[in-house]
Amino acid sequence: MMYDHAETGNLTQLLQNIGIGLDEYLKFEHEDAQTRVAQWQKQLDIPLPQKGIGIEAMTNELVNHVIANGSSQINPGASAYITTGAVTAATLAMTASSVASPQRYLLTAFNFLEELSLEWLAEMLGIPNFKGVYSSGGSVANLVALGGAKQWAFEQIGHDAAADGINRQTCIYASAECHHTIQHSAGILGLGRNSVQIIECDAQGRMKPEMLENAILKNKEQGILPIAIVANLGTTNTGAIDPIMALGKIAQKHKIWYHIDGAYGLPGILDERLNNLYKGIELADSIIVDPHKWLGASVGVAATFVKDRDILLRAFTQEPADYLEGSVEQDDQASPKIEHSMDSFGIPYFDYGVELSSPCRGVVVWAMLKEIGVDGMRARIKRHNDMASYIANFAKNHPNLELLQEPTLSICCFRYSLTPLI
Numbered sequence: 576m577m578y579d580h581a582e583t584g585n586l587t588q589l590l591q592n593i594g595i596g597l598d599e600y601l602k603f604e605h606e607d608a609q610t611r612v613a614q615w616q617k618q619l620d621i622p623l624p625q626k627g628i629g630i631e632a633m634t635n636e637l638v639n640h641v642i643a644n645g646s647s648q649i650n651p652g653a654s655a656y657i658t659t660g661a662v663t664a665a666t667l668a669m670t671a672s673s674v675a676s677p678q679r680y681l682l683t684a685f686n687f688l689e690e691l692s693l694e695w696l697a698e699m700l701g702i703p704n705f706k707g708v709y710s711s712g713g714s715v716a717n718l719v720a721l722g723g724a725k726q727w728a729f730e731q732i733g734h735d736a737a738a739d740g741i742n743r744q745t746c747i748y749a750s751a752e753c754h755h756t757i758q759h760s761a762g763i764l765g766l767g768r769n770s771v772q773i774i775e776c777d778a779q780g781r782m783k784p785e786m787l788e789n790a791i792l793k794n795k796e797q798g799i800l801p802i803a804i805v806a807n808l809g810t811t812n813t814g815a816i817d818p819i820m821a822l823g824k825i826a827q828k829h830k831i832w833y834h835i836d837g838a839y840g841l842p843g844i845l846d847e848r849l850n851n852l853y854k855g856i857e858l859a860d861s862i863i864v865d866p867h868k869w870l871g872a873s874v875g876v877a878a879t880f881v882k883d884r885d886i887l888l889r890a891f892t893q894e895p896a897d898y899l900e901g902s903v904e905q906d907d908q909a910s911p912k913i914e915h916s917m918d919s920f921g922i923p924y925f926d927y928g929v930e931l932s933s934p935c936r937g938v939v940v941w942a943m944l945k946e947i948g949v950d951g952m953r954a955r956i957k958r959h960n961d962m963a964s965y966i967a968n969f970a971k972n973h974p975n976l977e978l979l980q981e982p983t984l985s986i987c988c989f990r991y992s993l994t995p996l997i
Contacts, residue, residue: 582630586674589634596638600645608644615644657811657839657986662871668942669873672935679709679924679935686921689937696940697880699949700837700864701844701856705880708887708927709936713838713865716877718760719891719928720861721747723881724803724832725764726890727860731830732800737890740765746794747771749805750782752815754836757805766802779980780815782806784822791829803832808856809840813979814963814986816840816852823858835862838877842869843984845953846960852983866940869959869985870952876936879928887927959985972997 582589608615618640627633647653649660661669676685693707710716728745729736745766749757751773758768772794775786791801804826806817819835826833835841835856841864844853856862861881866872881887925931944952963982966989970976974995979988 580627585630589630590670592634592638593642596642600642601649603647603650605643607647611644615640657868658865658874659868659871661867661873662943662946664942664946665871665873665876665939668938669934672938676935676938679933679937680920682919682921685935685938688941689924689935690922692937692940692944693878693880695944696864696866696878699845699944699952700841701853702859702862702880705862705882706884707878707880708884708924709933710877710879710928710930711875712867712877713754713836713863714756714759715929716838716863716865716879717754717756717834717836718763719879719887720834720863720881721757721760721803721805722764722890722929723861723879723886724834725766727832727886728800728802730889735889737892743798743800745770745800745802747802747805748774748787748790748831750774750780750807750817751776752780752782752807752810752812753805754807754811754838757836770802776815779983780810780813782817782822784818784825787822787825791825791831795829801829801831803834806833806835806859807840808835808837808853808862809843809984809986811839812986813988814840814982814984815980816843816983818855819853820855820858823855826860827858832860833858835859837862838865839868840984842952842956843960845949845956848957849960849984866943869956870940871943871955872936872939875934876939884927891928892926893931956985963987 618636628636646660648656648658672685676683679686679689689709693709694703697703697705697707708719710719724747725736725741725745729741734742747757747761747766747770749771753771753773758771761770762768772790774782774790776782787804794801804822806819806822808816808819810816823833825831837856841856841862843849844856859882861879863877863879865877867874867876879887924933947955960982963985964987966987967978967982970978970987970989974997975992976989977992977996979990982988
């Protein structure tokens, strides 16, 4: 057999059909998927096909049975979660990269945009001297950051944790409002979920610096090795921001890695009205952000930023492999002549995190910033923060609504009461 059964071209017509279906869906004139679950499940729940139906018939089913029963999360009226639908620029960029550059490596324009877009992000978000690496979301971004923290902490006592594992009890300090991925990461890194010591928060959900200080001093007496202090820059539940400067100074005082989880809230720095809350982010050793949360990227785009990317290299370097020629161990005597885009992997991002195969994510961030620029992003952030303030004022003046906490960013928490409150 000299040909593949799968279509690998004819994109113009096929993408047009998909685009028509998506534009129709985005009118939100259809019923919610849950109201007709029996119908679409019946259409989709078939035995494994032994013979295909062809690309055009498959595309029709994709439009009529799958897209038509998609998520309501992208509806402009949906406000339950901080992850939104992708803007069109992100969708187009992700589609383009999946065809023209299915991996983020090799000397292509897509590979170039990985680093350029990370630099743009860092500059826009107030950390211009940090270097980054993309990953799939906050879970992996936090894992990468804490992997770097683990490596650094053990290096301070003369031990290579990446090579030899851990050899003593450790501790990660995080607030009671930290994201569960902190415990998740601790488990994956071999530190143990119970190594995460929860620090008490105030009534606004912010870590208490004095409680952190007490915990550090107590653990020092017990010989427990501190791995990191984790601060929240916009909690998932309420959008609370920890006292970033105070926690950073404690980290410096005790020589502990300072990690800031800004997966959701770091873009809030674009709202100049909130500048005081972001003072101290320059003290961080690592900080993460999820462009797919507040900036409108397609889901699957997060970034870990660190002051020293070489620490990630020492923590995550891949073992040598023949098919990764030149990516891990370089021959100082070798001086290969690059004549083709496939003669080099470019920046070996797989040595800075846990992913080897990876899509091109930088082109998504690049596309969004090229379309609307920093000014457009700032307007987006301020508009969302204003919406939260509007809802808060509405709740305070409604007889049956109780505002649970004044919003810090774009999250507003309130509840309904059967009994009038005012």
